[in-house]
Amino acid sequence: MAAGRREPRTARWDRDRTQRLRLRSGTLPPGQRRHRQVPQSARYAPLVADVLLRECAGSGTVVDIGCGDGALAAVLPHPPPVRVIGVDASATMPATHPGTAVRADARALPLASGVASAAAAVTVLDHMDEPTAAIREAHRVLKPGGLFLATAISRGDSPELAHVWRPVATSFDAEEAPALVASVFGSIGAHRWDAPLIDLPSSGAVRDYLIGRQVPPERAAAAACRVPTPLTLTKRGVLISGRKKRGTG
Numbered sequence: 001m002a003a004g005r006r007e008p009r010t011a012r013w014d015r016d017r018t019q020r021l022r023l024r025s026g027t028l029p030p031g032q033r034r035h036r037q038v039p040q041s042a043r044y045a046p047l048v049a050d051v052l053l054r055e056c057a058g059s060g061t062v063v064d065i066g067c068g069d070g071a072l073a074a075v076l077p078h079p080p081p082v083r084v085i086g087v088d089a090s091a092t093m094p095a096t097h098p099g100t101a102v103r104a105d106a107r108a109l110p111l112a113s114g115v116a117s118a119a120a121a122v123t124v125l126d127h128m129d130e131p132t133a134a135i136r137e138a139h140r141v142l143k144p145g146g147l148f149l150a151t152a153i154s155r156g157d158s159p160e161l162a163h164v165w166r167p168v169a170t171s172f173d174a175e176e177a178p179a180l181v182a183s184v185f186g187s188i189g190a191h192r193w194d195a196p197l198i199d200l201p202s203s204g205a206v207r208d209y210l211i212g213r214q215v216p217p218e219r220a221a222a223a224a225c226r227v228p229t230p231l232t233l234t235k236r237g238v239l240i241s242g243r244k245k246r247g248t249g
């Protein structure tokens, strides 16, 4: 990549995917293996799946916006009681999805209007410069009464790591995300969490956690040496829900 040019986020995800899959499958070289090395985003999929299954009464079509390699589909029961269609702008992610997935931009979903019972964006909208365009597009493909779910991470996430790392501010942080969803869906629900949720038993686990948050490996390793372990991390974020009003197109 030419110096000074910003790498597209989807390309970055393709590049990082190898490392994330190694973390997920435990195939890191001996000495680097640690438990609970699940990528950051994978932790939110079970929460979203629970709400989907409850609210969609186990039927209909769910659009998984920015599906990646299928974290949401992977935590649904098998066979899934809902039809999941994954959409991701990445060149490689849709091919590794366990179910149906297509390559497309979240701002132009390849779906007719009013066909989906639900649309979910799990740690996706913070990767977009204009998340509202994707939220509007999700609204378009939903049936009246259809459910929209999106997760957002707080800028105050992982405060125990503040001396070595802070999350980069995004276009869809938990502080502003509910208002952005409300600007399209009207009234929304917001389920917030602020709790000690992740145990990092060693500096290797801290390093892997930081790599999962897009910190380059060398910087992550250097930062991890400055963090006392074992460490329990406080996670802060929000799950936002909205429904397409009945009587809208």
Ligand SMILES: C[S@@+](CC[C@H](N)C(=O)[O-])C[C@H]1O[C@@H](n2cnc3c(N)ncnc32)[C@H](O)[C@@H]1O
Residues within 6 Å of the ligand: 009, 010, 013, 041, 042, 045, 065, 066, 067, 068, 069, 070, 071, 072, 087, 088, 089, 090, 093, 104, 105, 106, 107, 121, 122, 123, 124, 127, 128
């Ligand atoms: C943090 S990953 C989350 C993947 C998945 N939702 C999960 O929970 O594991 C963000 C995903 O959003 C995708 N993405 C980023 N911008 C996108 C866009 N404009 N349209 C569709 N997908 C996009 C990336 O390719 C990547 O797979």
